[in-house]
Amino acid sequence: GQQLNQSPQSMFIQEGEDVSMNCTSSSIFNTWLWYKQDPGEGPVLLIALYKAGELTSNGRLTAQFGITRKDSFLNISASIPSDVGIYFCAGQGETSGSRLTFGEGTQLTVNP
Amino acid sequence: NAGVTQTPKFQVLKTGQSMTLQCAQDMNHNSMYWYRQDPGMGLRLIYYSASEGTTDKGEVPNGYNVSRLNKREFSLRLESAAPSQTSVYFCASSERGNPWSGSPLHFGNGTRLTVT
Secondary structure: OOOEEEEOOEEEEEOOOOEEEEEEEOOOEEEEEEEEEOOOOOOEEEEEEOOOOOEEEEOOEEEEEOOOOOEEEEEEOOOOHHHOEEEEEEEEEOOOOOOEEEOOOEEEEEEO | OOOEEEEOOEEEEOOOOOEEEEEEEOOOOOEEEEEEEOOOOOEEEEEEEOOOOOOEEOOOOOOEEEEEOOOOEEEEEEOOOOHHHOEEEEEEEEOOOOOOOOOOOEEOOOEEEEEO
């Protein structure tokens, strides 16, 4: 089946710093989704990507669908304390009936 | 507009007890899903319902049953709870009928289940 590797597993940064995390897959994906999960809540969709090379922003967040279609990146600029949470990538393969697969998450801690 | 609502938020069961987790969405979505979240393992699909009247197994269906009661509601039942089912359970919904179309999922806030 499809496998997704998300890195890093955790990050500890100072407020104001930029953050970058990524996901790589063992197979080609047609869709990449990035979610954020706050403590005690469900994941919330941040950005959806549907084309190779696509670069999409949502405020201070920018995500890219890798050209190889096997990876995706999420960048957060000028981090603030409310960016704390777990960030998940999710991807769907190109073959018919392939599952939406989730990465294991990146735990982000922002020190004020 | 509540989105996806799950009940209960917390539950403690003894091994062998049964319970049903409830989920309802008010976005008129076609597809609904049940996931479990365990530390270091991301989100794993238990069951899904592509459309009203249909249900299918996901990655980890053993020990669970589901019912798509109507377009809004999708319940998850544990017939005989086991400690391995201690987890956080999330219900989600998506707009398109085909769950593998890349249609983004909208999640509820989860049910935290402990089985002792």
